[in-house]
Amino acid sequence: MDSHSFKLMLAALLVPGAFAAPACSVSFPPSYIDLQDEAYSPELDLHFHLCALAHHYFPDCIPAKKPVASTPVAAAVPPDPDCPEERLFAAGREELRRNPENRFPGAWQELLALPESERPRRTAQTLYLLGNLQAQENPAQAYFWYQKLREAVGRGVPDPQNLAEQSFRTNYFYAKDPVQRMRFLVLAAAFGRCSGDAQEANWQRGEPCPFRRELWNELGAMIRRDPNRFLRDPLTAEVAVLFRPELVRQVSGPFVCGDRLALRAFRNGAFDDCRKLLAGSTPDSPLLLYLEARLARREGRFEQSAALLRKWLEHYRRTTADSAAAPQLDSIRFSPAGHGWNPFPEWSGLYWPVSCRTERLPGRGMEEEVRGQVGATQYHSRLFLEALYSFLMGNAWSDAALVAEEQLDIAELRRFADAHETNPQLPPEMKRKLRHLLARRLMRENRFAEAERYFPAGLREVCRAFATEAATAENPALSCEERAAAWFRMGQIMLRHDIALFGYELAPDYFICDGAYDGYPIRQRAPRALPRFHYRLREAGCFRMAEKLSQEPAFRFLATLSGGLVLRSRTPAAAEEFYHRLVRLRFAPYSPELDRFRWIPAPPAGWKERIAAYDVADRDGIPALIAQLLSALDTAGSKTADQRRGI
Incomplete structure (x- = not known):
């Protein structure tokens, strides 16, 4: 697999929904309390930045629209070569054949002078070809004709070949001067369209839009070949700095999105560059406030940092209704530090080709990031x-x-x-x-x-049942057998819902990770009053109480065996008591066999479900259940006692 294919595969894996990541992995949210400013790293949607540049330097540009023909043209009907439109179009092509240097054939001038309703077939094609004729020597003049093309298509002129969309590509593709080429390449990246943009299924399969891939590859290649060539033009200079942040030291600006470049500089550890770029940012920029807070915290001015973050939140509340400010903030996402969403490290911060899509980008938003940092400040202030x-x-x-x-x-x-x-x-x-x-x-x-x-709806009935059984188990007015049955039912409930009923969210149980504590990224410092797997000890204790209160030998053996199975793998030291109790109960034929085996054998698959589903009132079914649970007792081979314990 080549490196490009690998990057595409990695990008597909990182898209939300592409696969179910483990509960505790590098994609799990890190802790602001533990890591403070190093918890998350900002990433910027490069497409948004290029759009801002295109809007600033090409304010008159007409974006491509899907062609909507006001006068439908039947593709199956052949054109009439004698109609004025077809005759003039053919005459113009003949003029070009005779004089390739002609940039505006007279016949095409006559064609465009016809009323628009009389030239439905050839208007888009003629305007597109006129732009192509100028594209190499005079890209600005080509832009003029492409603009007319996009304007006409926007009015409803038929464009079955999608030439208005292609015009963005041809405007940059044929330009000879590298600076002009890049200027129109930025325009194509911002306003161009292609049919692949909306093909979300292709992206999920790792097949990006070819048009977008061509644009990003071309931009990167041009800048890598000769970056200094582009530093004289303000538009191309900002693009160069966007792809190569260190070039900011050779450019004085102005920058259209200087605050975004400052955020990139801060993330890369170029703090002097960050301050330089912030000096030219607009005073009401939310990124300016955010970065000033980050710089203040880095310099030890914690109170000032907290005040600036609170000011940011106040500013955010005032501007949430501002539709113009929302896209800028939405285009900035924060990923766990060291684990960015970007599959192209050389273009760090580039969402590609997710930026072509309209739904929310992965990662955390700016408001979430600021609130997390405010929370960490408040935590350390107790x-x-x-x-x-x-x-x-x-x-x-x-x-x-x-x-x-x-x-x-x-x-x-x-x-x-x-x-x-x-x-x-x-x-x-x-x-x-x-x-x-x-x-x-x-x-x-x-x-x-x-x-x-306080439990979620699905666990309230479970909690109610557990509380009812606990009240029965602790009621001294009831018979010992009734209380033993209640204790056993409590153990059955815990077999199904132990960590969901009693587990700590963080250490030592990590319910936040469904118990997968080995991969949890947050460092825990506070000691716990309860040990790891305390809920299993409680669970086994319920079965132990059932055995102590009951007088029926089979039920007592089943209850002790259930408690031992709960503990045998994770806490074998605590399971010792249950093993010795099983032997001392002298329940034939299993107690003597267990004594020879020297440990509780491994239960069959689904043993928890079998015990949890057992009806305590059905005492006749106990022997069959015990036989199922101890089905491996006679097939242990010659393992030692320590091996059977898993030691």
Whole structure:
């Protein structure tokens, strides 16, 4: 596989929805608390920047539109060679054959002088060819004819060959002067269209639009060959700096998007270049405020940095209704530092060809980034409730969870969750996660009835059932067998929902990663009162209590075996007690076999589901279930006891 194909494949993998990434991977949100300013790295949509340059330097440009013919032309009907339109078009071609230096045949002048309704077939083609005739020696004159072409197509002149779209390409393709070529190449990148832009399925398969690929490759190649050639023209100079940030030291500006270039310089660690570019930025630029805050924090002026970030949020609230400012902010995304979305490192910050699409780009937006940094500032100032709110508003869930679990007691967290239950500003998913975290904290404190209302809808009935069984299990007025059955049912519930009912969001359980703690990127510093897999210890304890209270030998053996299976793999030291209890119960024929085996054998696949589905009232079904769970007891071979324990 060549390097280009590999990059396309990598880009396809990074597109949201292209594949299901592991819950805790490099794409998982890093922590603002741990990494502060190094958590995320900004990336800019290069297409937006090129569009801004094209709008600034070609304010009269008419974008290509899909042709809508006001006078339909039937492709199947052959043209009449005797009609004035066809006769004049053919005469013009003959003039060119006789005199290739002719740039405006007289016959075509007559054709264009006809009323537009009398030349439906040849108008677009004639204007396009007139532009092509000028494209090499005089690209500006070619631009004039292409403009007329796009204007005519916009009025409804038929353009079955999509020549208005192709005109952007020919305007730059035939230009001989490199600076002129790049100027019109930027125009093509900004306003040109091609049928591949909307073919989202091709992008998902790693097949980008050929037109876009040609533009990006051409820009990069021209700048790499002779970058200094383009520094004399302000448009091409800014493009050169966009692709080669170090060239900013040779250019004094002005820059159309100097604040965006400053953001690129900051990301690359060129802080002097960043300050130089900021000096020429407009005072009301949101990027100016953001970068001043980042520079202040880097220089140790934390209070000033926090004040500038808060000012940014106030400015953002005032300008959210400004449709002109929104695209600029939306074109800036933040990816985890060191793991950008860009598959082309030499063009760092280029979304390609995602920039051709209209939906939201991957990564975090500027508002989320600023709120995350504000939250980190508040956290280090020990303003934990304020930090929690900022992290939730910024969708920085890992940091919000750290505050909610480590810095707030249950009463504080509960008051916060209740106060913001109906807050329309907080993202609904953040509120749901926070309430679920609170519910699990209450469950760990054995406050089952209080926890129910904070669980997600799908777990409320589960919590209610667990609370009911817990009340039965702890009721001394009931018989021992009734209480034993309740304890067993509690263990069954936990087999299905243990971490979702009792797990910590972060260390030691990492519910945030579905328990995949090995890959979690946030460094945890606070020690936990409960050990890793504490919910499994609680789960096994439910089965242990069922065995202690019951007087039925088969049920006692099943309950002890269930508890041992829960612990045998992850915490074998804790499973020792259950193993010895299974042997001491002397339940034939399994206790003697277990004594010879020296450990609890590995259960069959789906053992949790089998135990969880067992009806406690069906005592006659216990022998069959035990036989299934211990089906491997006689096929252990000659493994040692330590090997059977997994040691």
